[in-house]
Amino acid sequence: MKTLTRTDKIAYIFLILVFGFGIYFANTNLQFFDEVYTKEDGFAEYGTAVLLFLSSMLLFIRFFKLQSSKKILWKIGILGMGIIFLFGAGEEISWGQRIFEVESSEYFIENNAQGETNLHNMVVDGKKINKLIFSQLLTLILVIYLIITPFLYRKYDAIKNLADSFAVPIVKWHHTIAFLLSTGLLVFMGSNRKWELYELAFGVIFLLIFLNPLNSKIYSK
Incomplete structure (x- = not known):
């Protein structure tokens, strides 16, 4: 596709391989899938962390x-992201x-489901914050951002100007x-560990978005 950059193509080939092997192992060797391929502190988890970190650094570099030459709303938006x-x-x-x-x-x-120092595994009144905020709320935000917003941006100048003003x-x-x-x-992976691969996809795709969005002009002087 002409709209895909070389970086896009490499990233998508990577995801095809990751999910392809994931589906294979999840259906042929579930123990390997759970304990090696998507294990805690494995390549998927660390890969996601690295990609999210790279996205944040890219945004901070662009800010500085x-x-x-930018207005206050642009600064608030890019710093917030x-x-x-x-x-x-x-x-x-x-x-x-x-x-470490x-x-x-x-x-x-006492209050973290895994006994770790993080917020997304915290338990409040017997309910994991991860399920309420980091899953349900995040899913809603992603649907709005990835599916609804692109239509609105292309159709309404007010939405377009608002998004550009906040460097979205x-x-x-x-x-x-x-x-x-x-x-x-x-759906082809019958293991709860599959979410590690989903988070990795999240990291890859958002880095691609930040590198080359539809409104790339927001990153120009």
Whole structure:
């Protein structure tokens, strides 16, 4: 496709391979899928953290390079997104707790489903925050951002101007298609560990969006 850059093609080939092997292992060797392919602190989890971190750094670099020529709303938007993705990267690896072998405080041991220092596994009144906020709310946001917003951006100047003012990158249709395909392929993997691959797809696709959005002019002086 002419709309795909070389980076897009490499990223999508990577995702095809990751999900292809994932479907194969999930249906032929579930133990390998759970304990090796998608294991805690495995390539999928660390890969997601790295991709989210790269997205945040890209946003911060653009902020520092362009902030002198941009308005306050643009600065708020790009800094806010950078902080969100940096937070996501930290949460993905529990802020390096397992890497540096840091013990959790008593509060997190008692109130975190995995006894780790992170927010997405916290339990409040017997309910995991991850299920309520990081799953249900995030799903709603992704549907609005990846499917509804692109239509509105193309149709209404008010939405277009608002998104551009806050430096919100608008997805191209191949980004949306990639996300929908990644979502659909999950049904072929009968393991809860499949969500590690979904998060990896999230990291890949959002980095592609930030690199080359439909409204790439928001990153020019």
